[in-house]
Structures are given as structure tokens and as C-alpha cells.
Amino acid sequence: MTALFGLELHGRAVVVAGGGAVASRRVRRFVSEGAQVTVVAPELSADLERHAAHGDIAVERRGIVAADLDDAWFVLAATDDATLNDAIAQWAHERRVWCIDASDASKGSARQAATSKHGDLAVGVISLDTPDPGRIRAVRDAVAAHLDAGEVDLRRRRPGAGRVILVGSGPGDPGLITVRGRQALAEADVVVTDRLGATELLVTVPYDVEVVNVGKSPDNHPVPQHEINAILVDRARAGKTVVRLKGGDPYVFGRGGEEVHACIEAGIDVEVVPGITSALAVPARAGIPVTQRGVSTSLLVTTGHAGADQATIAAMAAGATVVILMGVSALPDIVDAALDAGCAVDTPIAIVENGTTARERVTRGTFEDIVRICSETGVKPPAIIVVGEVARPGLLAGALAATPDPAGEART
Template identity: 75%
Template sequence: MTALFGIDLKDRRVVVAGAGNVASRRVRRFLAEGADLVVVAPVATADIRQHAQHGDLVWHERGIEEADLAEAWFVLAATDAPEVNDRVAAWAEARRVFCIDASDASHGSARQAALSRHGDLAIGVISTGTPDPRRIRAVRDALAAHVDAGEVDLRRRREGHGRVILVGAGPGDPGLVTVRGRQALAEADVVVADRLGTAELLVSVPYDVEVINVGKSPDTHPVPQDRINAILVEHALAGRTVVRLKGGDPFVLGRGGEEAHACIAAGVPVEVVPGVTSALSVPARAGIPVTQRGLSTAVLVTSGHAGADATAVTAMAEGTTVVVLMGVAALPDIVTAGLAGGADPATPVAIVESGTTVEERVTRGTLADIVRFAGETGVKPPAVIVVGNVARPDLLASQIAATPPRSG
């Protein structure tokens, strides 16, 4: 009968006999676990040789010997010769060291599980009878997809220390949140959510998870930032897992740094899950590459709340792509400052409203006329403003914009 256990191999000696394709695949797993890895084989794949050159592992360019197992915690017998693998497994058995025999799992004392990770959880699948690697990988992948889709409640059942997870929800399309972001939502006891870019993600949250809406609009800030910081800390100190769900990326004009600092100052563990920032993804979905060889090799991301500062004005004048978030109200001032600073009036401008959602709309013009066009079309937040030659409508937009955004 086979039992499934978790083994911590970090900084512990793992000896691998063989350095072919099978060994190479297993070596990557051991390296990811932080093992002290020694490979013994007369010939090695290019991948193993490269790892050895970088110092990731030690490669002894010879055949395996029993003495190589002297300090081993774990052994993998993965040579091309089954009789050698069986011999290595016997050496390990005599030393009471767990060993995987890649030729015949029944001759070894351990089997390697097909593993998937989900935050601080891992799911492992093994065969208890005749080994069937493709079968266990298929089962693992199906389970992993189910968990990562947010279909499993991952909340802790035992009381523990509270923590805060800052999650970037992406620009609005729920399909653009990261896998880790969905996992974090499934772990949450409390979700503190922004107004924008998070609504559809909250549909899958269990009813007994407390959801606190701290969203802001351009003219309304019902929950000041200091209070948001306090909410995160208070719930975490009460032992809860708190997900701070923020539109875009937490650290791109999202005040995530302030929230992280508040947690650190209070002694609350905090994890940051990066998000797909609207500064890059919204233009991309609309067919606007913020950099393009021959047009712009740099991009400046700025906030409309700051207006057109000297850096943004210089960038516009020099042809660098400028992306403005939260800039609808400040658009006239930004345009005026850019033109006064030497920007070409014919510089293309695109304003993408509600990017990556079914409500997406793009208004185009130049620095000379975009304010008028924005007024005529009634541009409203949330919107991303792109200034620069990459915003030319004939560049990519006519081909890419035909692809509709996800609706959920």
C-alpha cells in the first residue's frame, strides 16, 4: 500500500543517478524545491550541463557509486540501464534512504507525485498500482483547473494568524486576473474591494465572506485611505485572511504601497499579487502597442491627478508614449501643457473608456482636437489616455479591435 506524504527537501542532499531526459525533468522539480542537488552520470543533457555551469547543482561526470549516497536524504535512480537503477534502489534501501526507481516504481521506496500548487496548498496525485504518469498528470491538471477557477473554498478551517493579500484584479475583464489572484479570493475571509475592475470577480465569492466596498469615483471618496488601511489591519489582527482587491495592479497608481506599509507597520504579514495594469493592457486590447519599433521605444505612465508635470510634457515633446490614468477631468490642462512644451499638435491621442469590458469605447484625435472630440462624445471615467504615435488608428487597431472583449 502506498501512502502520500509531503517531504521538505530544501537544503537537503538529493542524489540523481543519470542525466538523460527523464532525469532532466525530475531535476527541475528538485531545483524548484531548493534541494542540494548532486547529479552523477558520465553524460548529461544540455539542460543539466547548463544548470551545473550556473552552480544550480553539482554534476559528477562518471558512473554512480554506492558512496555517492553517503549524505543523501533522497535518491532518484534515472539512468538508461534498468539494472543500474535497481542497484541504486537497493543501495538506498540498505541505507534507509527513500528512492524513486524510474525504471520500475515497484523496486523503489518512493514515487513522485504529479503536483500542483495553489497558494499555500499543494495537490499531489500518485499511482498506487502500476505507474501511469500520463494518467496521474491528467487527473492533477483537472483538479488544478477546478481549484484555480475559484470553484473550491480554500479558506482556513483552523484559527491562525491573520494576513493581508493585495490582489491586482486587472483592468476589468475577469479573464485577465492572475491564477494566484483567483486562488487568493478563494482563501479570503474578508474582501476589501475597489469600485472598478472587481465586480464580476466577486460573484464567485461565498455568501458568508464579508465584502467591504471601499470604492472611489472621481468626485466621491466615501472611505478615506487611512480608514482603508485601518480596515485591513483590524481584520488581519483578528485572525482573518483579508484580500484587498484592487483594480489593475496594486503598485501602479493604486496606493498599494501605502496599504502594504500600514500592514508591515502593524506586524501583519502581507502578500502582493501583481495584476495586469490597465496602463498597458487597456491600450493593447484596443490595438495600441505602447511601444513599437520605429515609433516609440519607451513609455511614461502618469496620473491625471498630477496634471502634466515636466516629465510628461518633455515625453510628449520628444515623441515618447505617454499613458495617463485617471486623466479625463485633467485632459484640457494636459493638452495645453503639452502643446506649450513643444509637442506636435498632430500627435495622435486615443482615449479608451471601460477598457477590456463590453462597454469599451475608443475616442481618437490629435493633441490639437482631442479635447473637442472628448467633449462631443461625452468621454467619462474610467478611461486610459494614450498620447503618441503608437495611437495612430492605422497602426494595428483596425485589425485587433474587431476582437470583442470577454463579457464574463
């Protein structure tokens, strides 16, 4: 009868006999788990040679002998000689060392599960009879997809210490949240959410999850930041898993650092799940590469709250791409400062409203006319402003010499 257990390999001595394809696959996993791996083999695969070159593994370039197992905690017998593998399994048995026999699982004392990780959970699948790696991987992948799609309630059932998870939900399209972000939502007892980002994801959380909306708009800040910090800390102190769902990335003008600091000061365990920032994703979805060989090789991301600061104007004057978040109301002042600094009046500008969503709209112009065009077309936040040659219409189609539409019409 085979039982399924989890073994902690971090910092443990693992000996791998063999340097071929099977050993290479298993070594990657041992290394990722923090094991101290020694490979004993006359020859190594290219992959194992790279691990050795990076110092990830120790190598003994010879055949294995029984004494190599004396200080081992775990052994993988993966030579191309089945008889030798069986002998290695017997040596391990004599030393009471866990061993996987790659030739015949019944000869070893352990089997390696096909695993997937989902936050602080791991799911493992093993064969109870003749090993069938393809089968157990197929089962693992199906279970993992089910979990990562948010189909399973992953909330903790036993009381424990509370924690806070800051999740970047991405630029708006719910499909652009990361896998870990989606997992975190399935673990949440409380969700503290912004107005921006992939708020559609909230329809997937169970009805008894507390949802606290602290969203802000340019002229409406119903919940001050210090109160948001207090909500996170108070709910976590009550033993809850609190997900702070933030638009874009928590650390790109999202005040995530302040929230992490509040948790650390309060002694609350806090995790940050990076998100796809709208500064890069929104232009990309709209067909605007923020860098392009031969056009722009540098990028500055700023906020409209900073206005026309020296770094922004210098970047524009130097021909760098400048991406401005929360800059619609500050755009007239930024344009005036750029022109006063000598920036070319025909510098292309693109403004993407509600990027990556069904309501996305792109408005184009130049320093000369963009303020007028915005007034005429009613550009409103949330919007991303891209300044520079990368915003020129037709760039990706090769029309680098094209000029903006003289009518300055908004494209929807």
C-alpha cells in the same frame, strides 16, 4: 500499501543518477523546490548542461558509485540501465535514504507525485499500482483546473493568524485576473474591494464572505485611505484572511504600498499578488501597442493627478509613448502644456473608456482637437489616455502615414 506524504527538500542534498530526459524533468522540480542537487552521470542532456552552467546543480561526470549516496537525503535513480537503477535503490535502502527508482517504482522507497500548487495548498496524485505518469498528470490537471476556477471553497477551517492578500484584479475583464488572484479570492474570509477592476468576480465568493466596498471615484472618496488600512489590519487581527481586491496592479497608482506598510507595521502577514495593469492591458485590448519597433521604443506611465509635470512633457516631446491614468479632467491642462513645450499639434491621442469591458469605447484625436472631441462625445472616467504615434489609427494594419479622422468621430 503506499502512503502519500510531503517531503521538504529545500536545502536538502539530492543525488540524481543519470543525465537523460527523465533526470532532466525531475531535476527541474528539485531545483524549483530549493534542493541542493548533484547529478552524477558520464553525459548530460542539454537542459542539464544549462542548469550546470547557471550554477543550479553540481555535476560529477562519471558513473555513480555507492559512496555517492553517503551524504544524500534523497536519491533519484534515472540512468538508462534498469539493473543499475535497482542497485542504486538497494544502496539507498541500506543507508535509509529516500529513493525513487525510475525503472521500477516498487524497488524504490518513494514515488514522485504529480502536483499542483494553489496558494498555500498543494495537491498531489500518485499511482498505487504500476506507475502511469500520463494518468496521474491528467487527474492532477483536472483537479487543478477545478480549484483554480474558484469552484472550491479554500477558506481555512482551523483558527490561525490572520493575513492580508493584496490582489490586482486586472483592468476590468474578470478573465484577466491571474490564477493566484483567483485562488486568493477562494481563500478569503473578507474581501475589501475597489470600485474599479474585475468586480464581477465578487459574485463567485460564498454568501457568508464579508464584502467591504471602499471604492472611490474622482469626486467621491467615501472611505479615506487610513480607514481602509485600519479595516485590513482589524480584520486580520481577528484571524481572518483578508483579500484587498484592487483594480489593475496594486502598485501602479493603487496605493498598495501604503496598505502593505500598514500591515507590516501592525505585524500582519501580507502577500501581494500582481495584477495586469490597465496602463498596458487597456491599450492592448483596444489594438494599441504601447511600444512598436520603428515607432516608439520607450514608455512613460503617469497619472492625471501629476498633471503636466516635466517628465511627462519631456517624454511627449521626445516621441515616447505616454499613458495617462485618471487623466480625463486634467487633459486640457496637459494638452496646453504639451503645445507650449513645442509638441507637434498632430500628435495622435487615443482615449479608451471602460477598457476590456462590454462598455469599452475608443475616442481618437490629436493635440489640436482632442479636448473639443472629448467635450462633444462626453468622454468620462474611468479612461486610459495614450499619447504618441502608437495611437495613430491603422498602425497595426501598416498605415503609419495615416492621419486622424478629420471629423474626430469617436469609435465605439
